Amino acid sequence: MLNYLHEKSQEVKPSTLWSKYSMIKAVLSVKENIEINKFSRVIAFLKRNSVGYEPTKSKVLTRQEIDTFLTNADDMKHLLIKVALLFGVCGACRREELHSLKIQDIVQKDEECLIITIPDTKSNIKRVFPVIAKGKAVNGLELYRKFLRLRPETVQHDYFFICYRNGKCTVQRVGIHSFTKMPSVVAEFLNLPNPKEYTGHCFRRSSASLAADSDVDLISLKRLGGWNYFFCNIIIVFF
CATH class of the missing domain: 1.10.443.10 (Intergrase catalytic core)
Known part of the structure; x- marks a missing residue:
């Protein structure tokens, strides 16, 4: 998981990386009965990767x-x-x-x-x-x-x-x-x-x-x- 997420972090934004993690978590939980939310090093990596990131928000119309x-x-x-x-x-x-x-x-x-x-x-x-x-x-x-x-x-x-x-x-x-x-x-x-x-x-x-x-x-x-x-x-x- 760490290798995969580290590789993807070079290609996508931190917010997208969290989304990919969430999708993988759901699939592994249902298909393999593996709870990756207990992988503390994975969560720590995602949090470190998000430090300093400011998501771009759409402008609004009046x-x-x-x-x-x-x-x-x-x-x-x-x-x-x-x-x-x-x-x-x-x-x-x-x-x-x-x-x-x-x-x-x-x-x-x-x-x-x-x-x-x-x-x-x-x-x-x-x-x-x-x-x-x-x-x-x-x-x-x-x-x-x-x-x-x-x-x-x-x-x-x-x-x-x-x-x-x-x-x-x-x-x-x-x-x-x-x-x-x-x-x-x-x-x-x-x-x-x-x-x-x-x-x-x-x-x-x-x-x-x-x-x-x-x-x-x-x-x-x-x-x-x-x-x-x-x-x-x-x-x-x-x-």
């Missing part, structure tokens, strides 16, 4: 920046990203959750409200959140309906996000790495500095930042991101 993109970006080119941004920020969604979202997970409650369920999350906590549309500047539900109307009848899967180019949808599902790049596309459109620093975690961090700026309590903030066993009760409204 409410004004989000509204500007939703209002001014051309639907012909950016409709897919607009809908992903809307859902991602309203529900504090990870890229994996957007990638796995299915049509049946989205229910239109009335003319001004969608109810979206995220059944499969990283923490195995089902989340339910609303998307509310009010006002005239940005109508999130109209963006959703417009994207849904473009869905070809020949699509043979039920994943919601499908590829979109030049005003038309294809039958192909959007790849997970495409969601990683979307925040940087938004940042480039807004002429923000260092757009590459807006990573795939941007929508989720932006959602938490907006909620914190709204002076919500800690419990409600945890509910928003699914950090405990409650449904989300924070509503982010786009005007």
Whole structure:
């Protein structure tokens, strides 16, 4: 284990090394009944390797920046990203959750409200959140309906996000790495500095930042991101 982790430490970041250790630990525990969390020298090596490391965090988008993109970006080119941004920020969604979202997970409650369920999350906590549309500047539900109307009848899967180019949808599902790049596309459109620093975690961090700026309590903030066993009760409204 020490030899393997030492070799990998030359190639990956300390945070990634911890992830690899965690995966190996789970596999060995189930398949071989070996508990490597008792290997004190391995844990000591991982801790030493992490000394001085500062993880890079994605930059966040402000409410004004989000509204500007939703209002001014051309639907012909950016409709897919607009809908992903809307859902991602309203529900504090990870890229994996957007990638796995299915049509049946989205229910239109009335003319001004969608109810979206995220059944499969990283923490195995089902989340339910609303998307509310009010006002005239940005109508999130109209963006959703417009994207849904473009869905070809020949699509043979039920994943919601499908590829979109030049005003038309294809039958192909959007790849997970495409969601990683979307925040940087938004940042480039807004002429923000260092757009590459807006990573795939941007929508989720932006959602938490907006909620914190709204002076919500800690419990409600945890509910928003699914950090405990409650449904989300924070509503982010786009005007």
